Amino acid sequence: MENLREIFQIMTRRFGLLDKNCCTAGGVDISLVQSHIIYEIDRKHNPSIQQVADSLAIDVTTFSRQVQSLVKMGLVKKTPLPEDRRIHILNLTTEGKYIATVIDGQMNVYLKEVFSHxxxxxxxxxxxxxxxxxxxxxxxxxxxxxxx
Amino acid sequence: MENLREIFQIMTRRFGLLDKNCCTAGGVDISLVQSHIIYEIDRKHNPSIQQVADSLAIDVTTFSRQVQSLVKMGLVKKTPLPEDRRIHILNLTTEGKYIATVIDGQMNVYLKEVFSHxxxxxxxxxxxxxxxxxxxxxxxxxxxxxxx
DNA sequence: AATTAATACTTGCAAATTGCAAATAATATA
DNA sequence: TATATTATTTGCAATTTGCAAGTATTAATT
Structure with missing residues (x-):
């Protein structure tokens, strides 16, 4: 079998570049990590901080701060869970959802373009x-x- | 066609994780970016700073500093090109090559394991x-x- | 019920990484 | 010679990171 790493390295690098394009939506600029966070919150059903941090393999303390930023930007809402108030539930605000949708659409356009070849x-x-x-x-x- | 982004997002994230594993070799710890840089220098034939920075889509100023670190660590050699001394050529030291080989081997082992399913x-x-x-x-x- | 342990999350640093603007160094052009 | 162009490097200043230690809340133990 040929050199697996070679082709995967190139592929992931290229997707990394594609990914970077995707962080401006509706006049709001977000970072790559933030776009991944928003994507993940959107995908899961009312996830906790810990859950999303694990999914993305981001250190919880780093993640905690990222969430704070997103809350400040008005894209994410953080609510303590009534049954267990240690846990904080995340979901997207209306604007957050909008951003998620725009980025998702944009990404799919890019991917379709790639597939068109x-x-x-x-x-x-x-x-x-x-x-x-x-x-x-x-x-x-x-x-x-x-x-x- | 189904949601392209979904499957790609998951794939690239997983490869990102796999990639992170790959940064300790022969008692030397390097960062993910550094491992990519080493990989790219190894792959190209005596590339210039600019060339590698472009390939990896890293800002040249950032890249310049990363190279400095790698030189200090004894993994990379930087030589001005005789014909045009503005340009600095990069290549791996013996230890750098060793690290590159170890990481490459490790990555291929991981990938083979994934393929074994x-x-x-x-x-x-x-x-x-x-x-x-x-x-x-x-x-x-x-x-x-x-x-x- | 009171202590202790365990979990979920947040801060306090201090280090590492980043990018823009400006500097240097070397070559090419006018 | 003076000016422009290209390749690389610094000077910040802002952001991002992770570890260790903190707070808050719930669970387990006595």
Missing amino acids: MSEFEQEMVINSIKLLNESMAKSSVCCTPLG | MSEFEQEMVINSIKLLNESMAKSSVCCTPLG
Whole structure:
């Protein structure tokens, strides 16, 4: 088998670049990490601080501060859970949701553009492959355990 | 077509985690960025500072300082080019090469482990898909232009 | 019920990383 | 020679990071 690392290194680097494009929406500038946080809060159902931090494999203390920023920016709301007030639940404000939607749309436009250079058949294949890869990484012991 | 961003977001995040594992070799600790820099210097033939910075899409001033650290750590050598002494050529020291080799080996072990959860056929397919993806991104206008 | 332990989250640093603007150094052009 | 251009490096000043230690709240133990 050929050099796996080579092709993966290039791929992830390129996606990193694509990702960087995606941090301005509706006149609001956010950082890459913040966009990932918003994405994750949107995806999960009322997650706690700890949960999201684990999913993104960010140190909780760092994450705590990032959340504070996002709250200050009016994109995220933080509410103590009534049943257990140690836990704080996160969700997006209306503006936060809006930003999430815009970024998501933008990302999909970018990805579609990338896919437009392939045939129907190839597109199918690539999508299946990525899914397979995700499943394999989920099974793997060497990495990637966080995130559900 | 289904939500492209979802599967890519998960994939790149997981690879990010895998990548993070890969920064200790032979008793030397390096950061993620530094490991990418070493990888890129190794891959290119006597690249200049500017070239590597562009490839990795890192600000040159930031990159300059990272190189200084790596030189201080004895992993990278920086030599002015005789024909044009504005340009500084980078290459790995013996220890730098050693580190690069160790990390590369380690990464390939990890990747093989991930691939071990797939059939022969699937493995082939995934590899072809990643290559296709890389080619498509290279053709794309929306991202990823740096790096050759 | 009172102590102790465990969990979820937040601060206090201090170090590392970043990027812009300005500086230097070397070459190319007028 | 003077001016512009290119490659790289510093000077900040702001942001981001992670560890250790803190607070707040709930669970377990006595």
